[in-house]
Amino acid sequence: MGDMYSAYIQSTEHRPNFSTFVEVDEIPIIDLSETSQENLVSKIGKACEKWGFFQVINHGVPKDLIIKVENEAKKFFELSMEEKMKLKRDVFNATGYYDAEHTKKTRDWKEVFDFLVKDGIQIPSSDDPHDLGLCTQTNHWPQCLPHFREIMEEYSGKLEKLSYKLLELISLSLGLAGDKFLDCFKNQISLTRLNYYPPCPFPDLALGVGPHRDPCVLSVVVQDDTGGLQVKKNLVGGWVPVRPIPGAFVVNLGDIFQVWSNDKYESAEHRVVLNSQKERFSYPFFLFPGPHIMVKPAEELVSEKDPAKYKAYNFGKYYANRTHADFTKQEDEGKEIHNFKILD
Ligand code: OGA
Numbered sequence: 001m002g003d004m005y006s007a008y009i010q011s012t013e014h015r016p017n018f019s020t021f022v023e024v025d026e027i028p029i030i031d032l033s034e035t036s037q038e039n040l041v042s043k044i045g046k047a048c049e050k051w052g053f054f055q056v057i058n059h060g061v062p063k064d065l066i067i068k069v070e071n072e073a074k075k076f077f078e079l080s081m082e083e084k085m086k087l088k089r090d091v092f093n094a095t096g097y098y099d100a101e102h103t104k105k106t107r108d109w110k111e112v113f114d115f116l117v118k119d120g121i122q123i124p125s126s127d128d129p130h131d132l133g134l135c136t137q138t139n140h141w142p143q144c145l146p147h148f149r150e151i152m153e154e155y156s157g158k159l160e161k162l163s164y165k166l167l168e169l170i171s172l173s174l175g176l177a178g179d180k181f182l183d184c185f186k187n188q189i190s191l192t193r194l195n196y197y198p199p200c201p202f203p204d205l206a207l208g209v210g211p212h213r214d215p216c217v218l219s220v221v222v223q224d225d226t227g228g229l230q231v232k233k234n235l236v237g238g239w240v241p242v243r244p245i246p247g248a249f250v251v252n253l254g255d256i257f258q259v260w261s262n263d264k265y266e267s268a269e270h271r272v273v274l275n276s277q278k279e280r281f282s283y284p285f286f287l288f289p290g291p292h293i294m295v296k297p298a299e300e301l302v303s304e305k306d307p308a309k310y311k312a313y314n315f316g317k318y319y320a321n322r323t324h325a326d327f328t329k330q331e332d333e334g335k336e337i338h339n340f341k342i343l344d
Pocket residue numbers: 193195209214221223229270271272282283284
């Protein structure tokens with residue numbers, strides 16, 4: 001295969017191993033137009049408990065907007081590398097374009113474009129508690145695509161709204177007030193991502209995204225009809241595909257909900273496998289709180305019998321640490337929530 005591709009080859013434990021696929025069970029599909037909130041909350045609660053993943057239909061985001069996003073994303077990734085590199089992200093500004101070949105920060109076989117819901121937000125420049133420095137995060141937009149920015153901003157606005165709805169339903173399913181966490185999002189660093197996974201000549205050796213958990217509160221994702229997203233399900237002993245459903249959004253809980261719920265819900269591990277023939281696009285929205293927020297289990301879910309399973313952590317410092325690790329290609333050691341776990 002030659003040196004050209006060596007940066008993408010996964011270590012043996014992370015290779016896709018297609019023989020371990022399980023098709024016995026399916027990620028729940030939830031109809032958000034259901035009129036009984038009680039039923040809806042109960043279904044979402046069950047899905048969160050069992051999977052940490054579900055799909056939503058009748059979510060209210062117009063189909064024609066999603067088609068426009070798809071068209072603009074395709075045009076964007078077709079731009080010359082020179083154009084795309086004008087929007088390159090760096091260690092201080094985590095928004096914009098990156099790929100593994102030109103920035104060599106990951107083994108992921110994909111290209112990415114990120115932008116924030118709130119342009120110009122400030123995040124800590126490092127995870128050092130004594131460093132009070134801040135970095136301003138500015139969105140970059142391709143000048144040669146005149147409608148790109150407007151369409152993407154409309155999309156992220158709609159997904160932000162949908163995320164609050166999901167946040168409310170998930171909070172209710174934990175027995176918490178629907179608006180329990182709403183104040184955390186005043187200076188949110190939520191972002192929308194466009195993912196492009198080119199066809200891969202050696203799909204059994206590489207991954208679109210390696211196994212990971214999302215560090216956010218929750219993720220809402222549109223995927224095209226190629227397929228490839230999989231959830232780890234230890235109970236059934238392997239990786240379960242998240243079947244593409246036209247017009248549906250995939251929702252998954254992130255690490256912050258795991259901590260807030262005091263481990264009642266889990267941030268599920270997932271990955272993206274590749275296809276040798278077909279490219280794949282996906283468009284996640286990651287709901288993040290403001291950087292000043294201390295993440296800790298909800299006090300309503302903690303008691304003497306059921307003590308807090310995590311120490312509180314400052315989200316901005318944690319995020320700075322993760323972003324830095326991305327750029328220095330460190331392994332995730334020290335960057336995962338299990339480091340805040342209180343051991344019995
Ligand atoms: C991610 C991710 C899934 C997908 O970007 O964190 O898991 O379907 N993406 O592309």
